[in-house]
Amino acid sequence: MAISGRFVALLVAGVLPIILIGQPWALALWLLLVLVLAGVDLALAGSPRAVRLSRDLPGRVRLGETVSSTLLIANPGRRRVRGIVRDGWSPSAAAAPLRAAVDVPPGEQRTTTTTLTPFRRGERRAAHVTIRSFGPLGLAARQATIATPGAITVLPPFNSRKHLPSRLARLRELDGATSVMVRGQGTEFDSLRDYVRGDDVRSIDWRATARRAAPSGPGLVVRTWRPERDRRVVIIVDSGRTSAARIDNEPRIDTAFESALLLAALASSAGDRVDMVIYDRRVRARVQGASGAELLSRMVSSMAPVDPELIEMDWTAVPALVRSITSHHALVVLATTIDAPGASHGLLSVLPQLTRKHMVVVSSVTDPAVLDATLQRGDRELVYRAAAAERALLDQSRVAAAVRQLGAEVVTGAPQDLPPALADRYIALKAAGRL
Amino acid sequence: MTTQAPDQQVLTRTIGRVAKRALFWVVVVVFVVAIALVSLSTVGSNADGPPLDPDSASPGGSMAVAEVLRQQGVDVVVASTLVDARDAVNGFDDTTVLLYDPKGFLDDDQLRDATTLARTVIVVDAHFTQLQAIAPEVRQAGRADAELTADCDLPAAVRAGAVSGEAYGYRIVDGSAAAVTCFGSGDGVFSLIQVSRDGAALTLLGLTDALTNEHVIDSGNAAMALNLLGSKSTLVWYLPTLADVPDDGDANLGELTPAWVGPVLLLLVLTFVSAAVWRGRRFGPLVIENLPVTVRSSETMLGRARLYERSSSRLRALDALRVGTIQRLAALCGQPRTATVDEVISAAAAVTGAQSGAIRNLLIDAIPATDADLVSLSDALLVLEHNVAAAVHP
Numbered sequence: 001m002a003i004s005g006r007f008v009a010l011l012v013a014g015v016l017p018i019i020l021i022g023q024p025w026a027l028a029l030w031l032l033l034v035l036v037l038a039g040v041d042l043a044l045a046g047s048p049r050a051v052r053l054s055r056d057l058p059g060r061v062r063l064g065e066t067v068s069s070t071l072l073i074a075n076p077g078r079r080r081v082r083g084i085v086r087d088g089w090s091p092s093a094a095a096a097p098l099r100a101a102v103d104v105p106p107g108e109q110r111t112t113t114t115t116l117t118p119f120r121r122g123e124r125r126a127a128h129v130t131i132r133s134f135g136p137l138g139l140a141a142r143q144a145t146i147a148t149p150g151a152i153t154v155l156p157p158f159n160s161r162k163h164l165p166s167r168l169a170r171l172r173e174l175d176g177a178t179s180v181m182v183r184g185q186g187t188e189f190d191s192l193r194d195y196v197r198g199d200d201v202r203s204i205d206w207r208a209t210a211r212r213a214a215p216s217g218p219g220l221v222v223r224t225w226r227p228e229r230d231r232r233v234v235i236i237v238d239s240g241r242t243s244a245a246r247i248d249n250e251p252r253i254d255t256a257f258e259s260a261l262l263l264a265a266l267a268s269s270a271g272d273r274v275d276m277v278i279y280d281r282r283v284r285a286r287v288q289g290a291s292g293a294e295l296l297s298r299m300v301s302s303m304a305p306v307d308p309e310l311i312e313m314d315w316t317a318v319p320a321l322v323r324s325i326t327s328h329h330a331l332v333v334l335a336t337t338i339d340a341p342g343a344s345h346g347l348l349s350v351l352p353q354l355t356r357k358h359m360v361v362v363s364s365v366t367d368p369a370v371l372d373a374t375l376q377r378g379d380r381e382l383v384y385r386a387a388a389a390e391r392a393l394l395d396q397s398r399v400a401a402a403v404r405q406l407g408a409e410v411v412t413g414a415p416q417d418l419p420p421a422l423a424d425r426y427i428a429l430k431a432a433g434r435l
Numbered sequence: 436m437t438t439q440a441p442d443q444q445v446l447t448r449t450i451g452r453v454a455k456r457a458l459f460w461v462v463v464v465v466f467v468v469a470i471a472l473v474s475l476s477t478v479g480s481n482a483d484g485p486p487l488d489p490d491s492a493s494p495g496g497s498m499a500v501a502e503v504l505r506q507q508g509v510d511v512v513v514a515s516t517l518v519d520a521r522d523a524v525n526g527f528d529d530t531t532v533l534l535y536d537p538k539g540f541l542d543d544d545q546l547r548d549a550t551t552l553a554r555t556v557i558v559v560d561a562h563f564t565q566l567q568a569i570a571p572e573v574r575q576a577g578r579a580d581a582e583l584t585a586d587c588d589l590p591a592a593v594r595a596g597a598v599s600g601e602a603y604g605y606r607i608v609d610g611s612a613a614a615v616t617c618f619g620s621g622d623g624v625f626s627l628i629q630v631s632r633d634g635a636a637l638t639l640l641g642l643t644d645a646l647t648n649e650h651v652i653d654s655g656n657a658a659m660a661l662n663l664l665g666s667k668s669t670l671v672w673y674l675p676t677l678a679d680v681p682d683d684g685d686a687n688l689g690e691l692t693p694a695w696v697g698p699v700l701l702l703l704v705l706t707f708v709s710a711a712v713w714r715g716r717r718f719g720p721l722v723i724e725n726l727p728v729t730v731r732s733s734e735t736m737l738g739r740a741r742l743y744e745r746s747s748s749r750l751r752a753l754d755a756l757r758v759g760t761i762q763r764l765a766a767l768c769g770q771p772r773t774a775t776v777d778e779v780i781s782a783a784a785a786v787t788g789a790q791s792g793a794i795r796n797l798l799i800d801a802i803p804a805t806d807a808d809l810v811s812l813s814d815a816l817l818v819l820e821h822n823v824a825a826a827v828h829p
Contacts (some may be wrong), residue, residue: 003709003718012706019695027698031705049445090724099718120727128446130719145719147444245732252732307727340735367732374759377813380806381744386813387752388740389758397762 001042002132003036007139041135046081048131048144051104055126055150056111060301066117069095069150071129073112077103083133083141087114093124093152102131118154121254122305126150136276155300156254159316160262160419167262167423171270174227174431195220229271231435232330233426234322234358235260236275239306240280240313242337247367248415255365256335257303259419261296263333266423268295270430275325278306288325315346319353331435333422337365338399338410339392355407359434362403363411363422366396375430446720449562462682487535487559487646489513489672494649500660501672509665513622514673517545524552525669532671535559540675549636555667559637559646560603566639571608573639576624582654583618583626583642591662592627595655600644602626618642638663653799749803753812757798760816767823783819786826794819 014030056070069089075081081104081316089095093116100112118124129148134141192208199222208221237243237260264274268291276299278285286304287295313336322332332354338344347362354360373389376382400410409429413421429435448456462582489501489511501511514520524530530553534546537560541549550556558569560794566573579602585592604624607614616624618641626641640663645656664670689697743752765774768782780798784791797819803809 002718003713005713006711008710011702011709014702015699018698022693022695024694024698026695029701030702053443084718086718088719088722090722092724125722127722128719132718143447143718145446147446160449195540239731242607244728245730247732251727299507304784319758337569367736369733370736373733373736377810377817380810381740383756383806383810383813384744384752385737385740387743387755388736391739391755392736394755394758 002141004134004138004141004144006137007038010037010139012120014130021351037137038140041137041139045083045133045135045140045142046075046077046079046104046106047077048081048133048142049146050077051075051081051131051144051146053129053146053148055148057150057152060153060155060304061116061118062155062300063118063121067152069114069116069126069152071112071114071148072109073102073104073131074109075106075422078106080105081131081133083131084131084385085112085132087112087126088128088130088148089114089116089126089143090124092120093118093126095126104433109213116152116345118152121154121156121303122307124152124154147292153301153304155304156257156261158258158261158300160258161265163262163420163423164265165332167420167427168269169267170188170228170427171266171430190224190226192221192223195222203341203420219428227270227430228433228435231267231272232328233263233272233274233435234324234325234330235263235276235333235335236318236321237276237278238280238313238334238336239278239284239308241310242313242339242343244308244310245337247365247369250415251308252337252365253306253308255415255418256363259335259422260303260333261299262419262423263426264295264299266426268292272331272435276302277325278303278323279313279318279321280309281311281317281426282322313346315350319350321412322358325414330358331426331429332360332363334360334408335364336362338362338396338403338412339364340395341399341402344399348406351403351406351408359429360408360424361411361422361425361429362408363418364396365418366412368414474811485674486537487643488674492648494647497650497651497672498644499648500657500664501650503661504665504670507661507665508668510669512669512671514671515676516678517541517549517673517675520549520671520673521552523669523671528554529667530669530671531555531557531664531667533557533559534673534675536565536675537562538675539564540677541565542681545675545679549673550632551635553667553672554635555638556635557640557663559640560643561639566605570628570637572607572614572629573605573628573630574608576604576606578602579618579626579641580620581623584826585617586619587617587627587646588705589615589617589627589629591659591666594662595659596644597654598626598645598656598659599654600642600647600650600656602644605639605641633760637784647790747806748810749806753803753809756813756816760820761782761798762818764823767820767827783823786821787819788826789822 009161011034012035016028018026037091052074054072056072058067061067069087071085071087073085079222081102083102085102086099087095095114095116097114102110102112104110112416127147127149128145130143130145132141132143179268181324192205195204203222205223207220209219212219212221237256239253243251243256245252247255261277267274273291274295276287277283284306287298287302290298322330334347336347338347351360370389370392374386374393377386400412403410409425411422411425412416439807442549461626462661468675486495488496489498492498505511510525512523514523520532524532532549532555534549534556539562541666546565550558558565561569563575566575581601582597582599583602585595598618602618604620604625604626605628607616607628613631615629616625616627620626628639630637642659644650646660651657651660761776761779764783765772765779768779770779770782776799780791780794784794797812801812803812
């Protein structure tokens with residue numbers, strides 16, 4: 001049970017009769033009156049225990065967006081349930097308002113709507129609903145908490161989708177371009193068309209021109225090429241301890257997810273097959289064999305509940321993992337961290353196995369704060385910090401050089417720059433026919 | 436997605452279940468309180484009664500004397516106020532009044548009233564001011580001997596023969612007064628003095644120990660006490676208390692304020708408590724949130740910076756800065772990644788027109804002796820980079 005402000009006001013109003021009567025027994029009488037009124041109120045309050053609750057909730061929401069969760073409150077009892085209700089969402093669901101007034105007549109049903117603006121990825125849960133049911137006088141209330149589990153999956157925001165239109169445009173430029181200088185590997189014959197001024201003369205197909213030779217004129221024919229299709233792209237996202245680090249208030253793994261989503265969107269519209277695995281010492285999530293819109297949907301769903309674990313990434317299992325996904329030549333993107341030579345030992349030791357068969361791109365987030373620190377040398381402390389930052393950059397470049405030496409590509413960038421940088425690298429590789 | 440549990444689980448416990456769970460602890464608390472009350476009451480009655488209390492069995496009490504007197508048919512009445520004592524007197528001639536007021540609750544008038552309640556009045560351990568009021572011819576004479584003999588023909592004293600225990604002595608300063616003196620310890624000091632007052636006998640007794648449970652059985656104490664106190668059919672054992680103190684002080688706050696002030700104050704306290712309950716009642720339990728680990732990425736960098744700083748590794752710190760500068764200079768001057776330092780130095784000197792020796796000193800040779808050197812050298816590195824960049828891209 002609970003009491004209201006009205007109860008307190010009624011109690012303190014007793015000062016007046018006590019002064020008027022001027023006798024000590026007036027206090028006892030007043031207390032008795034207040035208690036009897038509160039007791040009657042409590043007895044007349046509708047039972048919050050008998051209330052039937054159900055939720056109407058969207059299953060998924062993208063991080064940063066707002067959805068409304070509806071709670072249906074049915075009152076099968078004989079008395080009116082009038083009071084306030086609190087829907088027990090976890091704090092990261094950012095539910096508003098936290099409490100709502102309800103008034104459910106007997107035998108009827110009412111709804112309360114709570115808007116949720118989750119600020120963390122993953123599964124946000126509601127544990128219970130608490131109802132406080134006041135009596136007709138509003139002095140005292142019965143209160144009960146009823147277990148009403150509910151959950152909403154908060155998907156990664158995919159903010160980098162704003163880069164998608166420009167990258168798709170560049171991909172279309174590759175398509176059908178005749179200006180590809182290097183014929184051969186990496187390009188497929190697309191079609192023949194009439195020569196227009198500006199085309200590379202080396203792409204003129206003389207045989208086709210001769211075949212087509214018409215009395216009306218020369219009518220030169222050129223060959224057009226298009227990028228290869230149906231290549232394999234395998235994205236391995238490292239969910240080990242290094243991915244838990246926050247850069248610009250964003251965990252590394254979230255940046256890796258953004259990059260993976262942009263790359264997958266781009267590659268699937270370029271006609272390539274994309275598979276993704278999130279891995280540390282076990283497979284945390286796997287998306288295989290999906291394409292088109294289903295691919296992105298499945299990717300965000302599988303990414304949503306994954307948080308980095310504070311364990312070391314097991315790189316030795318990665319080649320077998322890639323082999324289990326495809327036995328053909330593929331573009332293998334490793335979204336991980338290259339920070340210090342010691343910490344990257346595992347990655348470097350397995351890269352030769354991967355680069356022997358596949359095109360490998362290592363994508364890593366760099367910390368813009370480190371770069372800033374190298375330039376701030378105002379006092380003694382800052383100079384030491386700048387030195388440590390230079391050393392960190394040096395370590396990164398050493399690891400990157402080692403990765404390149406082992407035949408893999410390296411893409412680094414600040415959190416907001418990495419997804420488009422990786423997309424650009426993919427387009428460049430595709431244009432060069434190295435997929 | 437609509438979800439509804441087939442049978443809802445109410446997490447709040449019903450009052451019945453709460454009471455059932457609390458029952459054990461309520462029983463425990465009641466049991467402990469009961470034990471405490473019982474032990475306190477028993478301990479209090481045995482050990483800590485006031486001296487010469489006829490209901491106290493402690494060494495300082497007088498239960499032994501009182502009980503023996505009752506067995507002998509004497510009606511022993513305990514009085515705690517003057518009014519009680521007066522009510523208890525059963526005939527002026529048939530009553531003995533014992534007055535013992537070590538804390539001086541009675542004023543002079545009350546003392547005089549008390550000593551005229553009956554024909555036989557025994558005042559135990561009267562001190563100076565009390566003597567001034569009831570028997571001005573007698574004065575206190577300090578402690579008496581531990582062993583005293585009767586030396587007089589008072590029946591009680593004669594039967595006792597000798598008494599022991601701590602005692603006070605009295606001295607008669609007005610020689611003309613008629614008095615019986617017993618238990619002298621020399622130099623005109625006596626521990627029992629009986630003076631006459633208008634036909635009544637006032638006995639001043641200094642032999643306090645003789646009446647206590649502890650010492651009543653020593654030598655002739657019992658005989659003296661029983662004979663002295665048991666001579667009449669009724670004994671009023673009067674131990675004055677605080678209730679005897681006349682209430683003549685100023686009116687207190689309670690009397691000055693109206694009758695409703697107290698109840699109103701109590702009501703305000705209750706209001707405060709109920710307001711606390713109103714605001715403090717939790718609206719359902721907390722919801723658990725699993726928080727992610729927060730790892731700041733620059734921690735290793737900052738840790739390394741502090742290590743450099745704490746160990747004053749100036750050269751190591753400067754070398755790190757120099758390597759960064761050389762790499763950037765090489766990139767600016769169009770040198771390959773594999774270019775040696777000498778090549779970079781000469782390229783930078785060619786671009787800026789500065790002395791290659793000075794650049795060499797800055798990039799390789801200079802050793803910072805103090806932190807000030809380190810700061811100035813690092814500034815010089817930045818200036819060099821800036822100059823080269825300005826010369827390459829004007």
